[in-house]
Amino acid sequence: MVPLNWYMWLGAVVFSVGMFGFLTRRNVIIMFLSIELMLNGVNISLVALSHYMQDLRGQVLTLFIIAVAAAEAAIGLAIVIAMFRNRQTVHVDEIKEMKG
């Protein structure tokens, strides 16, 4: 039997890798992929906790997270397309219209 904290560690590692990618990459699409990585790290922890607590609530929450991730990807990528159409770039450090 794999101990619960191995799963929690794995979730934390995936979340940190996603956090690193979100904070450091210039490309908006890779930043969205990093958000998906972070959500997956949390999902791993939730499913593991739900299995070890013998309670299905964590898995229901994971289903909702997957639904919200799909909605977020659709909206986010639509924003990327609109941004690329107006600015011809997907680099976040070149988008600074709102900076005073």
Next chain:
Amino acid sequence: MVEAFFIYFALMVVFCSVMVVSRKNPVHSVLWMLVMFFHVAGLYLMLNAEFLAATQIIVYAGAILVLFLFVIMLLNLKEEIATEHSVGGWPGGLALAVSFLLFALLAFTGFTVKASGKWSIQEVSRLTHTKALGKVLYTEYLFPFEVASVILLVAIVGAVVLAKKKLKS
């Protein structure tokens, strides 16, 4: 034996995650993400969550990643591969991520929970996982389920509104 499977899946998930954030070409990142999703689905199978494993593959790998690939192919990639791939302040991001990781690793050392719920492995496998999940989802979580459908509707309408060209009036 189970530990060996877990270690294989965990190492592959971590390796693929690092590849996702480190590749220059976004298409390569998306393809590494695909491998990573399949291994996460394998972990869900190890945790007796068959329905979630199927959902992971169908929704994440089948729908979300295809959407990402479509958008990447709509954009211009040539310039992206030639330029610097991280922002100037990347050591700060690395420090923040590493400190969060150390915090989480220390926090989860020796972390255990009590098996207190009523959905034991025997109970779930007697009903089958999909049915058990449906029972919880459509009774206890009916209202959040409806809210999720509204969120998806908002996403559909919002994506169309944001991505379509302005009409010339």
